Amino acid sequence: MSKPSLPQGTRDFSAAVVRKRNYIFNTIKAVFELYGFEPLETPAMENLETLMDKYGDEGDKLIFKILNNGLDNPDKQQKIKEDFETILAGKNNKGITERALRYDLTIPFARYVAMNHGQLTFPFKRYQIQPVWRADRPQRGRYREFYQCDADIVGSKTLLNEVELVDIYATVFSKLGIDVEIKINSRKILQALAEICGGADKLIDITVAIDKLDKIGIDKVKEELQQKGLNAEQVAAIESYLQIDGNNVAKLDKLKSILKDNEIGKQGIDEIEFILNYNTQNEKQETRNEKLCIDFTLARGLNYYTGIIFEIKASNVQMGSIGGGGRYDDLTSLFGVPNIPGVGISFGVDRIYDVMEELKLFPKEVESTTTTKILFFNLGEAESKKAYQIMQQLRDKNIGCELYHDQTKFDKQFKYAEKKGINYIAILGSKELEEGNFNLKNLSTGNQNSIAFDSIDEVVEITTQK
RNA sequence: GAGGGUAUAGCUCAGUAGGUUAGAGCGACAGUUUGUGGUUCUGUAGGUCGUGGGUUCGAGACCCAUUACUCUCCCCA
Numbered sequence: 001m002s003k004p005s006l007p008q009g010t011r012d013f014s015a016a017v018v019r020k021r022n023y024i025f026n027t028i029k030a031v032f033e034l035y036g037f038e039p040l041e042t043p044a045m046e047n048l049e050t051l052m053d054k055y056g057d058e059g060d061k062l063i064f065k066i067l068n069n070g071l072d073n074p075d076k077q078q079k080i081k082e083d084f085e086t087i088l089a090g091k092n093n094k095g096i097t098e099r100a101l102r103y104d105l106t107i108p109f110a111r112y113v114a115m116n117h118g119q120l121t122f123p124f125k126r127y128q129i130q131p132v133w134r135a136d137r138p139q140r141g142r143y144r145e146f147y148q149c150d151a152d153i154v155g156s157k158t159l160l161n162e163v164e165l166v167d168i169y170a171t172v173f174s175k176l177g178i179d180v181e182i183k184i185n186s187r188k189i190l191q192a193l194a195e196i197c198g199g200a201d202k203l204i205d206i207t208v209a210i211d212k213l214d215k216i217g218i219d220k221v222k223e224e225l226q227q228k229g230l231n232a233e234q235v236a237a238i239e240s241y242l243q244i245d246g247n248n249v250a251k252l253d254k255l256k257s258i259l260k261d262n263e264i265g266k267q268g269i270d271e272i273e274f275i276l277n278y279n280t281q282n283e284k285q286e287t288r289n290e291k292l293c294i295d296f297t298l299a300r301g302l303n304y305y306t307g308i309i310f311e312i313k314a315s316n317v318q319m320g321s322i323g324g325g326g327r328y329d330d331l332t333s334l335f336g337v338p339n340i341p342g343v344g345i346s347f348g349v350d351r352i353y354d355v356m357e358e359l360k361l362f363p364k365e366v367e368s369t370t371t372t373k374i375l376f377f378n379l380g381e382a383e384s385k386k387a388y389q390i391m392q393q394l395r396d397k398n399i400g401c402e403l404y405h406d407q408t409k410f411d412k413q414f415k416y417a418e419k420k421g422i423n424y425i426a427i428l429g430s431k432e433l434e435e436g437n438f439n440l441k442n443l444s445t446g447n448q449n450s451i452a453f454d455s456i457d458e459v460v461e462i463t464t465q466k
Numbered sequence: 467g468a469g470g471g472u473a474u475a476g477c478u479c480a481g482u483a484g485g486u487u488a489g490a491g492c493g494a495c496a497g498u499u500u501g502u503g504g505u506u507c508u509g510u511a512g513g514u515c516g517u518g519g520g521u522u523c524g525a526g527a528c529c530c531a532u533u534a535c536u537c538u539c540c541c542c543a
Contacts, residue, residue, distance in 0.1 A: 005534075058541055061467090104543090132543085137467090139537060146543065215539095312543095321543065348543030379501075414503030429501060441502075448502090 009136070009144025015369045017353075021147075023366045024176065024349050024356070025129055028149045031172050032127040035164055037151050040126040042108040044133075048092060048100045054107050054334065056303055062134045064101040064144075071096070101133035105150040106304075106331070106344060113154055113342075114335035122155030122340075129349075141319050141351045150325075152344030154332070159271055162308050162327065163278045165345045169312060169323065170288045172347065177361045179315040180322070182291045185298040186272060186308050187326070189255065192265025193241055196258075197234035206230075206238065207299035213242055214297070244296055248276060251294045271308055304328040310345060314355045322351045368421055371400045373463045374440070375417040378404040379429040386453075387428045390438070393456050399463060417443060424463055426451075 006012065013021060051063055071080055083095030102108055105128045113124065129149045138144055151168060153161045166182060173180045194203040205228040209221050218239065225235050237258065244254045252269055259265035276289060300309045307327030314322050325345030332340045356362055374394070376387040384403060391401040402422070404413045417425050428438035440459060441448040451458050 008535080056541095062541085134542080136542070137540095138535095139539095142542070148543065324543070346543070351543055377501090409500075410502055412503090418504060425503090427502075431501085439502090443503080 007144070009138035009142075011143070011145075016367055019369070020356075020362050020366055021349065021353055023362065024352055025147075025149070027175050028172050028347055028349075029127070029129060031168055031175070032149075032151050035125075035151075035168055037125045037127040040109065040112065040128045041130060042102065042105075042112060042128070044131075045099045045101055046108055046111065048094075048098050050111050050335075051100050051103055051107060052092065054304070055103060059103065062136050063103050064133045064135050065092075065097040066099040066101065067097055068095070068099075102130070103134060104132050105130060105148050105346065106152065106328075107334075109150070109152055109344075110331040110342075111335055113340060114332040114337040117332070117337050117340065120155075123153050123161075124155055125151070125153045127151040141354055143350055146351075147349040149347040149349055150344055152342055154340050154342035157329075157341050159274045159308075160278075161343050162271070163275050165325065165343065166275060166292065166310070167288055169310070169345060170291050173291070173312070174287065176352065176356065178322075178352070178355060178359070180291060181293045181313045181315060183293050183295040183298050183311045183313060184272060184275070184308065185295055186268035187305050188264045188268030188271070188307060189259070189296060190299060192259050192262040192268060193238065195262060195264065197237050198230045202228065202230065210238065210242060210297050211299040218242060241296060248289070248292065248294045251296070255296065268307075275308070300324060300326060304331050304334075306330070308343070312347075317355050317358055319351055319355055319358075321348070322355060323347045370420045370422055372402050372420065372422045373400045374402075374424040374426050374459070375413070375420075375422045376401060376403045376426045376428065377410070377413045378407045379427070380407060383428050383430065383433050386433055387426070387438070390426075390428075390453065390456065394459060397456070397460050399460060414443075 045066060048063075048065060052060060055063075070076075073080075080095060083093045086093045087096050109126065109128060113120065127150060129147065131145050131147050133145050136142060136144060151165065153165075166184070169180075169182050190207050191200065191203055194200055194206050197206065206225070209224045209228070212224075213221055221242070222235050222239060225238060230238070241255070241258055244251050244258075246254070252273065255265075256269060259269070272294060276292065295311075298309060298311055300311065305326040306329040309326035310324055311321045312323035323346055325343070327341070327343040329341045330338060331342055332338070374391075376384075376391060378384050378387075384407070387403055391403060394401050404416060406412075414425070416422075423443055425441050425443060426438050427441065432438045436454075437450050437452045439448050440451050440462060442462075449458070449462060
């Protein structure tokens with residue numbers, strides 16, 4: 001038999017890791033709920049057609065498809081062979097696969113809203129914390145199974161939503177202790193730039209090129225733009241666009257002079273200013289704006305964004321974005337229900353975990369691997385029976401207990417407690433049984449107390465004090 | 467999709483220019499004479515060196531293939 005192994009890009013999570021991950025989940029969830037979002041869960045798999053053509057060509061390739069059952073049915077051999085030919089030709093075929101694993105949480109959410117819009121109260125605010133799967137090549141900070149935590153609002157156009165989402169980002173990351181930059185831009189600004197520089201149909205070429213700025217440098221970007229058919233004047237405009245710097249206010253000023261009277265561009269600028277200036281008297285707003293950073297090169301891959309877009313970058317650590325989102329004005333129309341605008345954000349928990357691990361940001365108490373407070377030594381049958389009764393009383397009082405599984409020498413029982421990180425041990429042997437008490441020992445201090453069987457509350461006192 | 471790296475004991479790794487019975491540390495288990503651990507000491511178990519070929523008198527080492535993992539680029543959380 002070959003050694004068991006995990007599928008590429010997946011992981012097991014041991015106790016300490018699960019606890020730390022839950023700490024992140026719970027922090028995010030608590031903040032979502034403070035802002036009035038309600039939970040939603042959708043299936044791990046969706047119909048393939050629900051997911052196809054939503055994430056761009058690259059995205060489609062990364063969707064995990066599920067093979068249909070019953071392909072070995074001898075009666076259908078001919079049909080299945082024909083169907084498979086179409087797969088070999090690079091197309092999907094329902095005869096071979098008609099379901100796929102969830103690729104993100106936004107599209108399933110849009111599907112849900114499209115299916116239930118008659119019943120939902122709008123604006124509808126939901127959060128969703130579930131794994132998604134991508135057939136990507138794993139590497140640092142990239143897994144094939146990972147969690148997203150999304151919060152979306154649909155059925156409301158007000159920019160107040162964007163403000164709240166930025167505040168959620170700011171709050172969560174300050175609670176987790178992660179120093180972040182909340183990058184913000186607007187698709188409308190990119191669109192305006194495209195209109196000025198060669199027409200709306202160049203939007204994608206331009207965004208793809210400028211998105212590479214920090215990787216390949218300004219000269220290569222210009223080169224690429226020329227190849228895409230932009231003239232010198234247009235390239236120069238983009239260059240001056242890319243050279244915008246300074247603080248947020250300065251950036252906007254410079255942008256205004258480039259975009260001039262472009263109508264869409266103005267809208268984009270207004271929207272960003274709205275978010276920056278909202279609620280100016282408030283302290284929270286200051287911390288929000290400290291983290292907010294206008295980045296006109298921010299483009300975001302997913303096709304469906306139409307307005308404000310966000311991306312989160314952790315400072316002081318080499319890691320891809322740990323969150324992102326934006327406004328999509330008509331996502332549900334993909335599923336036949338038009339006119340439901342929405343905006344949402346996503347947290348990448350697995351990367352957040354990696355960042356926190358690297359920067360050692362997890363609080364100590366989160367890492368403790370056991371919830372057992374007291375290990376009762378096993379010192380004989382009658383002794384154990386009495387110990388068990390006491391343990392049940394303690395458990396009723398919310399004190400976690402374990403009885404060592406075998407009657408064996410002290411050495412082993414001590415080591416077990418030590419390894420599991422159990423801080424107290426209780427010794428109830430023949431002598432104690434006779435006297436009606438047991439010894440409670442604190443392993444880190446070495447202190448030992450004798451506890452009478454009828455004064456269990458003392459144990460609660462001792463073990464719960466810091 | 468493109469390009470690197472790695473694969474030897476449960477874990478982390480050594481293994482020199484190919485040469486007998488493949489090593490260390492940690493861990494595990496047992497003992498150090500039976501009711502107070504974390505130290506020490508002693509001992510034991512555990513590997514057909516990822517898999518399949520090839521070169522050679524001889525391969526853990528060299529060559530080819532294959533698989534897995536890992537990293538970088540593309541793209542993304």
